[in-house]
Amino acid sequence: MAQLIQVKGKEFVDKILRGERDFLEIELEEGFNFHICERAKELDEYLRQHNHQVEPFCISRSRFRNIAATRLHFPCLRALAVDFSNTNLSWSYFDSSFLKGANLTNTLLNEACLHNADLMYADFSGASLFQTDFRYASLLSVKNLQSAENLDTALFYQTKVAKNEREIIEKALKEKLFVDFH
Numbered sequence: 285m286a287q288l289i290q291v292k293g294k295e296f297v298d299k300i301l302r303g304e305r306d307f308l309e310i311e312l313e314e315g316f317n318f319h320i321c322e323r324a325k326e327l328d329e330y331l332r333q334h335n336h337q338v339e340p341f342c343i344s345r346s347r348f349r350n351i352a353a354t355r356l357h358f359p360c361l362r363a364l365a366v367d368f369s370n371t372n373l374s375w376s377y378f379d380s381s382f383l384k385g386a387n388l389t390n391t392l393l394n395e396a397c398l399h400n401a402d403l404m405y406a407d408f409s410g411a412s413l414f415q416t417d418f419r420y421a422s423l424l425s426v427k428n429l430q431s432a433e434n435l436d437t438a439l440f441y442q443t444k445v446a447k448n449e450r451e452i453i454e455k456a457l458k459e460k461l462f463v464d465f466h
Contacts, residue, residue, distance in 0.1 A: 288347055292316075297323050301330055305339055310346045317352035328357070336360040337380075394434070408432040418443045429453070436460035 293316030344364035361381040374394040394414040414434040422444040435456040
């Protein structure tokens, strides 16, 4: 990986609000909390009104570790090989996003929308997936899905999986459905 460009959280938010879309190979300030920054409400409104299909954001090959980013609206995000480890992305919206090879180790994805997202090769070590929406998503060749928490509550429909991922998901769902009282 190339030398990453260090970016403060406030600077990142300001750049988004000025219309920048490409943030390749950056490292966002660790511990940044999108919801307590001074322009949080303005950012939320901007992201909800932005046409992400026409002008997607790109953060590929970047590092977003230990970030509080709940309820962010980033459909169609281009995030190839991004490190989201130890980040809280709960209730965020990543519909149709490209998260191939993402590091989601110990990431909170509770009730996040990953509908139609490409998560091929993503690492789910210790990730929390409580009611995460994987409908129509690609989970082909993901890593460490068996170590993810709350997999049994995630939403799956027409989710693309290979045999290994299918077995892990079916086992988690089966354990949820049947409780042995003997």
